Each structure stands twice: as structure tokens, then as C-alpha cells.
Amino acid sequence: METEPLTITDSLVIDGVQLNSRLIMGTGGAPSLEGLGAALHASGTELTTVAMRRHSVTTAGSLFDLLVDRSIRVLPNTAGCFTAREAVLTAQLAREALETDWIKLEVIADEHTLLPDAVELLDATEQLVARGFKVFAYTNDDPVLALRLEHLGAVAVMPLGAPIGTGLGILNPHNIELIVSRAGVPVVLDAGIGTASDAALAMELGCDAVLLATAVTRAQNPALMGEAFKHAVIAGRLASQAGRIPKRELALASSTMNGRPDL
Amino acid sequence: MNERVVNRTVDVAVIGGGIIGLGIAWAVAHSGRTVVVIDPDPAGGATYAAAGMLAAVSELHYQEEVLLELMLASSALYPAFIESLGPEHHLTGYQRTHTMTVGADSADRQALADLRGVQLANGLAVDPLTIRAARVLEPLLSPHVSGAFMVEQDHQVDPRRLAERIQLALATLAKSRRWGHDALIRVNAMGLLHDDSADASSRVTGVALADGGTVSAAEVVVANGLAAAMLNGLPERLTMPLRPVYGDILRLRVPAHLRPLLTCTLRGLVHGVPVYLVPRSDGTVVIGATQREDGSTAVSAGGVYQLLRDAQVLLPAVRELELIEVTARARPGTPDNAPLLGRVSRTGRETPGSDIPGLIIATGFFRHGVLLTPVAAHYCLQLIEGSADQRWERFRPHRFSATRPSASVSLQGVVSS
Numbered sequence: 001m002e003t004e005p006l007t008i009t010d011s012l013v014i015d016g017v018q019l020n021s022r023l024i025m026g027t028g029g030a031p032s033l034e035g036l037g038a039a040l041h042a043s044g045t046e047l048t049t050v051a052m053r054r055h056s057v058t059t060a061g062s063l064f065d066l067l068v069d070r071s072i073r074v075l076p077n078t079a080g081c082f083t084a085r086e087a088v089l090t091a092q093l094a095r096e097a098l099e100t101d102w103i104k105l106e107v108i109a110d111e112h113t114l115l116p117d118a119v120e121l122l123d124a125t126e127q128l129v130a131r132g133f134k135v136f137a138y139t140n141d142d143p144v145l146a147l148r149l150e151h152l153g154a155v156a157v158m159p160l161g162a163p164i165g166t167g168l169g170i171l172n173p174h175n176i177e178l179i180v181s182r183a184g185v186p187v188v189l190d191a192g193i194g195t196a197s198d199a200a201l202a203m204e205l206g207c208d209a210v211l212l213a214t215a216v217t218r219a220q221n222p223a224l225m226g227e228a229f230k231h232a233v234i235a236g237r238l239a240s241q242a243g244r245i246p247k248r249e250l251a252l253a254s255s256t257m258n259g260r261p262d263l
Numbered sequence: 264m265n266e267r268v269v270n271r272t273v274d275v276a277v278i279g280g281g282i283i284g285l286g287i288a289w290a291v292a293h294s295g296r297t298v299v300v301i302d303p304d305p306a307g308g309a310t311y312a313a314a315g316m317l318a319a320v321s322e323l324h325y326q327e328e329v330l331l332e333l334m335l336a337s338s339a340l341y342p343a344f345i346e347s348l349g350p351e352h353h354l355t356g357y358q359r360t361h362t363m364t365v366g367a368d369s370a371d372r373q374a375l376a377d378l379r380g381v382q383l384a385n386g387l388a389v390d391p392l393t394i395r396a397a398r399v400l401e402p403l404l405s406p407h408v409s410g411a412f413m414v415e416q417d418h419q420v421d422p423r424r425l426a427e428r429i430q431l432a433l434a435t436l437a438k439s440r441r442w443g444h445d446a447l448i449r450v451n452a453m454g455l456l457h458d459d460s461a462d463a464s465s466r467v468t469g470v471a472l473a474d475g476g477t478v479s480a481a482e483v484v485v486a487n488g489l490a491a492a493m494l495n496g497l498p499e500r501l502t503m504p505l506r507p508v509y510g511d512i513l514r515l516r517v518p519a520h521l522r523p524l525l526t527c528t529l530r531g532l533v534h535g536v537p538v539y540l541v542p543r544s545d546g547t548v549v550i551g552a553t554q555r556e557d558g559s560t561a562v563s564a565g566g567v568y569q570l571l572r573d574a575q576v577l578l579p580a581v582r583e584l585e586l587i588e589v590t591a592r593a594r595p596g597t598p599d600n601a602p603l604l605g606r607v608s609r610t611g612r613e614t615p616g617s618d619i620p621g622l623i624i625a626t627g628f629f630r631h632g633v634l635l636t637p638v639a640a641h642y643c644l645q646l647i648e649g650s651a652d653q654r655w656e657r658f659r660p661h662r663f664s665a666t667r668p669s670a671s672v673s674l675q676g677v678v679s680s
Binding site for chain 2: 033034053055059061062165220
């Protein structure tokens with residue numbers, strides 16, 4: 001029986017926007033603009049997040065021009081903000097400069113862990129939703145907090161696998177699964193990804209997408225790693241839809257002895 | 264017409280008096296030609312900020328081996344370039360001191376060790392040191408660093424003093440050879456003059472100045488960094504994708520009781536963030552540098568904080584220094600981090616003999632302007648003399664101008680090889 005390949009019909013929809021790739025890329029840490037362009041292309045991403053505090057929208061030949069040239073949608077983010085106030089101001093700057101209501105909300109507690117500050121994050125989400133923003137909330141892998149963010153009006157929740165830039169992978173898969181199982185909005189695994197198998201695991205756990213930057217931009221060959229992640233995300237998504245077998249203690253022959261001639 | 268307007272004629276006009284423009288002008292003048300440098304504020308841009316590390320080896324980045332070849336060639340040309348400046352060349356601050364690279368934590372050490380693999384594969388010498396050995400060489404180094412390497416090939420120069428020596432040498436030459444004009448015109452260049460003023464792809468014959476004057480020249484070198492793309496009369500098919508990459512950099516004085524703070528340049532990775540300390544013979548030290556694309560020309564408080572925070576992780580005595588200067592300048596960045604260097608094709612395509620006569624571009628040197636000055640100067644002189652090193656054709660300035668090719672890398676080749 002022939003069926004359509006799943007990937008063609010299985011696009012992700014966030015706030016009415018259809019994304020055919022479930023890999024969202026960050027841009028920080030790239031050694032050159034050309035190298036970043038090649039990596040984004042190889043990754044197949046259609047949505048890329050940019051730190052508004054680190055990149056000038058008006059500079060010609062900048063990162064933004066590269067994204068426009070490649071028809072990659074921009075998800076501005078509030079990286080580098082430590083208070084709800086800074087995050088709201090940065091989001092407003094992004095909305096004026098880029099004419100988008102989308103904002104990836106990062107409110108960081110301290111520069112050593114770069115972990116989200118849950119209290120400021122909730123405050124900022126509330127304020128931004130009230131101002132009409134579509135909030136993609138970068139959060140701890142806390143199932144309670146993730147649900148609170150959704151209830152406050154976030155259009156997507158983005159739990160971390162591990163702290164930003166660590167490459168430690170998904171440290172608490174159980175929590176990620178729990179977040180997914182209760183979420184009514186897309187769940188994007190964000191931060192901590194080290195290599196392709198981490199992204200595949202995120203998708204197998206039921207995440208709707210994966211967001212990563214460092215794992216690609218600081219790889220020795222970013223374009224090759226971007227391509228690896230493209231395949232990993234597709235593979236993980238397909239596996240999550242295919243219905244995996246239960247884990248067993250003892251072996252089970254893939255072909256049983258029933259019906260074989262007894263010679 | 265303004266009575267002060269002057270029209271001059273020279274062999275070579277160089278637009279831009281940063282270290283690259285000055286270096287090219289000096290090589291041209293040294294070869295017996297007459298030259299003027301056009302710049303309202305020579306050596307006031309990135310040259311003013313630059314630390315002057317001549318670090319071909321420790322500046323190597325993954326997938327930038329092409330640039331490495333240019334950097335190594337320039338490094339090799341440095342001693343002769345410096346000596347050509349005459350008996351007082353030592354005043355340039357050129358020192359053949361070494362560079363030590365250190366990692367603050369074990370991931371930083373691993374990152375440096377991984378990079379060393381590529382450095383060794385390229386035939387470069389990077390020697391691992393024990394922390395104890397590193398601290399014998401540099402006793403003020405923090406005992407808590409996790410790894411150290413020695414790069415004997417990476418030296419330093421003082422870019423401000425080098426630019427000053429070149430300007431003096433040019434002025435001396437202009438006088439002794441009776442050029443009848445100064446080597447420097449302190450005014451903005453407005454654009455290129457052409458043989459056929461209606462055709463920006465015709466022979467370039469000189470430079471129009473902001474004061475209404477002109478310079479007629481057999482060759483014009485465009486070396487004014489980020490402003491290059493704003494000149495009038497550039498060939499239509501030439502797009503130069505230059506963008507400002509700002510950097511914050513600090514200068515500090517070492518109190519007498521702590522001297523010498525360092526005897527070699529110290530470069531480190533501190534929790535993934537690079538920082539360097541360059542000790543000068545005058546008892547100051549340069550700490551740099553951030554990389555910002557936020558469009559802000561001002562010094563960033565966060566940038567200064569980051570540099571001091573990371574520098575004192577490697578060298579705790581940084582806390583005892585006197586902070587005497589904070590500076591921010593823009594580096595002219597290109598998409599592939601390599602310069603736009605060479606002649607320009609009239610057609611936008613690589614057709615032999617199609618270059619626009621009289622025009623040479625030398626900009627986009629990004630982080631490497633000071634290091635690449637001798638090779639840029641040497642190569643531009645070769646282009647003028649008509650016998651250029653073909654290895655550097657890969658840096659031709661119109662490589663980003665043609666209809667944009669698909670940027671896909673040939674991954675299949677990479678995977679199967």
C-alpha cells in the first residue's frame with residue numbers, strides 16, 4: 001500500500017503561519033555571515049530567531065538582509081534581557097523595526113546559567129500578550145510553568161533541554177514529555193541541543209519543533225551540521241508519528257517459527 | 264570657483280588613510296612613484312582602535328584556511344615592510360614576542376585543542392604547555408586556567424605608531440624627492456573620475472574631492488574601509504557587501520610594581536568568549552575586543568564589563584591596572600570575513616583582459632587589517648606593475664557582485680569523502 005510521505009502534509013502551524021520545516025534556527029555564534037547563510041540553507045529552516053539587542057535592523061548587508069534574501073521568516077528575540085521591563089521594551093523595538101507581533105521571549109536570571117527567570121517571564125508574558133504580541137516563551141523544563149505560560153496566552157512554549165550553549169542534550173526527557181502531553185499550543189524544544197540525536201529525541205518525545213543555534217553555528221563545519229539537524233528533526237518527527245514498539249526485557253524474534261517446515 | 268581648490272596629478276591616488284591605505288601608499292612611494300593619500304582623519308578609524316596582534320596562527324578559524332594563506336604571507340612580509348620605513352623603524356612597536364593561548368575551563372581547553380588539530384594539519388606550530396610551565400613564563404597568569412598553548416609565530420605591532428611612522432616616511436619622501444605636494448590630502452573623497460564620465464566602467468583617471476578639487480592619477484586605490492561602497496562612480500556591476508562590526512577595546516596602564524604584567528600576548532577563551540591582552544613596551548596593555556553588530560558607534564558598557572570580567576579570569580592582576588582609554592570603532596566586515604582586494608572586471612565576469620584600468624579595490628579587511636597591511640601593499644604594487652600573485656585572485660572584489668549563486672555547499676562531496 002503506497003501512502004504519501006508524511007513530511008509533505010505534516011507542516012507545523014503557529015499563529016496561522018505554516019512552516020514546512022520543524023527546525024527553527026538561532027543565529028548567534030556564527031563565524032561568518034556567509035558560513036551562517038550556508039548553514040541555514042543546509043538546515044532547511046524557514047524560521048530563524050535573531051537577538052534584537054545584538055543586531056541592527058537598519059545596517060545594510062547585515063544578518064537581516066541575509067534572511068530577507070533567503071526568504072527566511074524572522075522571529076525576533078529578547079536575548080540579554082534580565083527584567084520583564086527590558087524584555088517588553090526590546091519586544092516593542094522589534095515590532096517597530098520588523099513589523100511583526102512575534103517575539104521569542106527570553107528573560108534570563110543570570111549570565112552564568114542563562115536560565116529563565118520564571119517570575120519575570122510570567123510578568124513579561126502577561127504584559128506582552130496584553131499589548132498584542134504573539135509570545136513564544138522560552139522557559140525552564142517545568143511542566144507547571146509551561147502550562148501557566150500557555151494560560152497567559154503564549155502562542156508557543158519553548159522548554160529548554162539544558163542551559164543555552166551547553167550542548168548537554170535533553171536532561172529531563174520525562175518533563176518534556178509531560179509538557180507536551182498537556183500542551184494546547186506548539187511545544188518547541190529550545191536550548192541545550194548538542195548534536196543531531198538530541199534533536200531527534202526531542203521530536204520523538206512529541207515536541208512540535210526544535211530550536212537550536214550553537215550546535216550548528218559553533219560546529220567545525222556548520223553547513224554539514226545544519227544538514228544533519230535537518231534530517232534528525234524529520235527522522236524524529238516521523239518516528240513519533242509511526243508508533244514505536246514497547247521496550248521488552250527479553251528478545252522477540254522478528255520472524256516467528258510458526259508455519260515453517262519442520263525438517 | 265573656490266580659489267583654494269587644487270587639482271593635482273600623481274602616479275597613484277589612495278582613497279583612505281587607515282593602515283591599509285597608508286601601507287599601500289608607502290609601498291607605492293618606496294617604488295619610486297608619486298602618491299597621495301586622501302583622508303580627512305588618517306588612522307582615525309579601525310586603525311586607531313586595533314590592538315595590532317599579528318596572529319596568523321591563533322586567528323585561524325574553522326573553514327578559513329584560504330584566509331590563512333594570505334595571513335601567513337603577510338606575516339612573512341612584515342619584517343621587510345617594517346625595515347623599509349628606515350632607521351627608526353623600531354618606533355613602530357613591531358615586536359617578535361610570542362602569543363600564549365589559554366582556556367579558562369575544560370570546555371575552553373577542549374575548544375583550543377580541537378582548533379590545534381586544524382592548525383597542525385595546516386603545518387602551523389602550536390605547542391601545548393602545562394599550566395605550571397605557562398606560569399613560569401607568565402607568573403601572573405591565574406593558577407585556575409585549564410590549559411595553555413604557545414604560538415611562537417604570532418607577534419605584535421602598535422598600529423597607531425606604525426601609521427604615524429608611515430605618514431612621517433611619506434612626508435619625508437615627498438620632500439626629498441620634490442613631489443611638489445604633500446603626501447596627504449585631509450579631505451573627503453567624493454568619487455571616482457572616469458575617462459568617459461558617462462560610463463562608470465571606463466578607465467578610472469582620478470578622484471573628485473569634497474572641496475571641489477581633483478586628483479588625476481594613473482591608478483586609484485580604494486582603501487577607505489566601510490565608506491568604499493558609498494563613493495560615486497563605482498562600476499555599476501560592483502557591489503561591495505561591507506558591514507560595520509563594532510568592537511570595544513580598552514587601554515590600561517600597568518603600575519610600576521606589577522611590571523612586566525606579561526611578556527607575551529595572552530589570548531584566551533573564557534567560558535566560550537574570546538579575550539586578549541597585548542602588552543606594550545611602554546608599560547600599557549591593550550585588552551580587547553568585543554564584536555557587536557548592534558549599529559552603535561558608542562562604547563558599550565556591557566562590552567567594557569565583559570572584557571574586564573574575562574581578562575581578570577585569566578590574569579587576576581588586571582584589577583590593579585589603571586584604565587586609561589575605552590574606544591569603540593567599526594571594522595569593515597564582509598560575508599566571508601576575507602578582504603575585497605584586487606582589480607574589478609568590467610563585465611562582472613572573469614574574462615581575461617576585462618579589468619577596468621586604473622582601479623584597484625583594497626577594503627573589507629575586517630579583524631585583520633593590521634596583519635594584512637604588508638601583503639595588501641605588496642599585492643597592490645604588483646597589480647600596478649602588472650605582475651600580480653595569482654593566489655590572491657580569489658579575493659577579487661566583485662566576488663559577491665554577480666547574480667547570487669545558490670549558496671548551497673556541496674555537501675555530497677563532504678559526506679562521501
